[in-house]
Amino acid sequence: MANKQIMVISVMDRDRPGIVAEVTEGISTLGGNLADLRESVLCGYFTMILVASFPADVSVETVELTLAKETSSRVSVEPAQGSLTEAAGSEEVYVLSAVGRDRVGLVAQVSRFCCNRGVNVLDLASHVDADQYTMMLQLDLSGIQCLEDFKTELSTFGKTTGLNLVLQHNDIFRATNEI
Amino acid sequence: MIRSDQILKTVEMIQKENLDVRAVTMGICLLDCRTGDAESTAQNIANKIKLLAGNFVETCDRIGGKYGVPVVNKRISVTPIAHVGAGFSREGFVRLAKALDHAATEVGIDIIGGYSANVEKGINQGDMNLIRAVPEALATTSKVCSSINAGSTRHGLNMDAVAMLGETVRAAAHQSADSNGFGAAKFVIFANQPGDNPFMAGAIHGLGEAEAVINVGVSGPGVIARALERKIEEEGAENLGLDDLAEEIKQATFRVTRCGELIGRQVAKELGLPFGVVDLSLAPTPLVGDSVGEILNILGVDDIGAPGSTAIVAMLNDAVKKGGSFASQSVGGLSGAFIPVMEDSVLADAAERGCLTLEKLEAMTCVCSVGLDMVPIPGDTDPETIAAIIADELMIGVINSKTTAARLIPVPGKAAGDFVSFGGLFGESVILPIRNTGKSSRFVKFGGRIPAPIHSLKN
Numbered sequence: 001m002a003n004k005q006i007m008v009i010s011v012m013d014r015d016r017p018g019i020v021a022e023v024t025e026g027i028s029t030l031g032g033n034l035a036d037l038r039e040s041v042l043c044g045y046f047t048m049i050l051v052a053s054f055p056a057d058v059s060v061e062t063v064e065l066t067l068a069k070e071t072s073s074r075v076s077v078e079p080a081q082g083s084l085t086e087a088a089g090s091e092e093v094y095v096l097s098a099v100g101r102d103r104v105g106l107v108a109q110v111s112r113f114c115c116n117r118g119v120n121v122l123d124l125a126s127h128v129d130a131d132q133y134t135m136m137l138q139l140d141l142s143g144i145q146c147l148e149d150f151k152t153e154l155s156t157f158g159k160t161t162g163l164n165l166v167l168q169h170n171d172i173f174r175a176t177n178e179i
Numbered sequence: 180m181i182r183s184d185q186i187l188k189t190v191e192m193i194q195k196e197n198l199d200v201r202a203v204t205m206g207i208c209l210l211d212c213r214t215g216d217a218e219s220t221a222q223n224i225a226n227k228i229k230l231l232a233g234n235f236v237e238t239c240d241r242i243g244g245k246y247g248v249p250v251v252n253k254r255i256s257v258t259p260i261a262h263v264g265a266g267f268s269r270e271g272f273v274r275l276a277k278a279l280d281h282a283a284t285e286v287g288i289d290i291i292g293g294y295s296a297n298v299e300k301g302i303n304q305g306d307m308n309l310i311r312a313v314p315e316a317l318a319t320t321s322k323v324c325s326s327i328n329a330g331s332t333r334h335g336l337n338m339d340a341v342a343m344l345g346e347t348v349r350a351a352a353h354q355s356a357d358s359n360g361f362g363a364a365k366f367v368i369f370a371n372q373p374g375d376n377p378f379m380a381g382a383i384h385g386l387g388e389a390e391a392v393i394n395v396g397v398s399g400p401g402v403i404a405r406a407l408e409r410k411i412e413e414e415g416a417e418n419l420g421l422d423d424l425a426e427e428i429k430q431a432t433f434r435v436t437r438c439g440e441l442i443g444r445q446v447a448k449e450l451g452l453p454f455g456v457v458d459l460s461l462a463p464t465p466l467v468g469d470s471v472g473e474i475l476n477i478l479g480v481d482d483i484g485a486p487g488s489t490a491i492v493a494m495l496n497d498a499v500k501k502g503g504s505f506a507s508q509s510v511g512g513l514s515g516a517f518i519p520v521m522e523d524s525v526l527a528d529a530a531e532r533g534c535l536t537l538e539k540l541e542a543m544t545c546v547c548s549v550g551l552d553m554v555p556i557p558g559d560t561d562p563e564t565i566a567a568i569i570a571d572e573l574m575i576g577v578i579n580s581k582t583t584a585a586r587l588i589p590v591p592g593k594a595a596g597d598f599v600s601f602g603g604l605f606g607e608s609v610i611l612p613i614r615n616t617g618k619s620s621r622f623v624k625f626g627g628r629i630p631a632p633i634h635s636l637k638n
Contacts, residue, residue: 168247
């Protein structure tokens, strides 16, 4: 990888046909190779984050200029800092589901609770159904010393915030849903 | 990441629908414990169990806690003791039962199975002494379970053994009269007994098994019942056929099985033992919402025992096998639906109302995974009648190439319609009447063997 450089590129725009094609065509004309990519559409808005490796003589500015010509969507390009890391090994990944009446600050409260205990949120999805708000957080608990203590704190937190919180190991969901 | 609705479905299954792992059972080979006398053999048995299972309970609890799926029962099955104690006297075999009981208490497990013999074709001296020891062994221990295999599709039914076992069932109940004959609740007689079944009272560590192994019994009648209710509510009963409901059972069983196998394999990994099998059985408990009878209600019979009950059990049993077999890498044991009367509150209620009779139960056992299970009968039932009921049940298995079993409890001092309760997982029920008592003794007294069935001309 010595003669390659890794860049992280993010795109945000109102959803329309062609965004992925425009951005990835621009990357390929510069000899960029995609390492990983995720895209999502939420309430009509498109967002994408991708990691690509470019030849050593391609600069961040060149990538920005090329993509600005290829697409009208807002693009941000960052050189990757340090080596790329994968999400935590599956041993310490848990899924926290949180269900409660919709109100301001729910995600903030839950994520602050996690942050204060050194817990990283690997993935987060939520949806509202009537006035019920449901959050699914994939958490890396490798920084937790005692799982029982964390569960006890979580239970107290659930009572004070009126949230129904359930913490289960990620493997359970894989076992019951993957073939 | 897995979709939110899938996550919520799994969370619901664990939190609200009584999903648990019913039993993690460690199978242990005891053949190398044998010495020249019962006392030192007993000591070796205790030492080996403590060595292999010393941290078994703690491991199960820890893994169950980690995954949020409780392991309800931690059990041990051992090499059929008739092999371990061959040559010992009846008293020697009683001594071995006490050693098993003591070791089970020491390592903190719930029950230990394998006080057993295989007499499908004939009874050797070791088998004989073990069977003679069974009533005292079960009356004087609390955790030991006993099972005898008296027939098989390959060898037919050993009626000499069945006649003797009719006496043994009655003696086991009467020697534990102060606990309503509870000894007989820990004693089961099989045809085609599997060597890797994790469920009691019939768990053994068969002779074809490894030195030690971890087997898992999943449960989940509550999960199946709720899945069916949800399906019917969402789509309307008028829009659903029984094939749709069978498909729903398969899918729910798939999830239940996957959970059980995950827990079992983790326990095996931590203990450094091979993983054996998942037993897919739907094992009810007396708790409300954890009943196989309730599933029959949902599938359309207003009372258990009504016409249609046998057909529904057949469909349920088959769907469970299909869903579970696809989910698991290795399936074994009994794997189907249990219908233990005392352990299932809906079945026990149907028995109390007179809807569920012994005859209809017997018909249902032709298509369920085990047999006449936890059936309390009048305490004065004669041994020949008990033996004849056992013979009827076992021949269903022998002829149909399936496992069947009888766990009958002649409750001392009680008659049909009286009530008996053992508490806990063993449950409660009224005592079922036996029609035509005392009319089978000439049949039983013939003895000998009912020959093995023909393996062609299957009609």
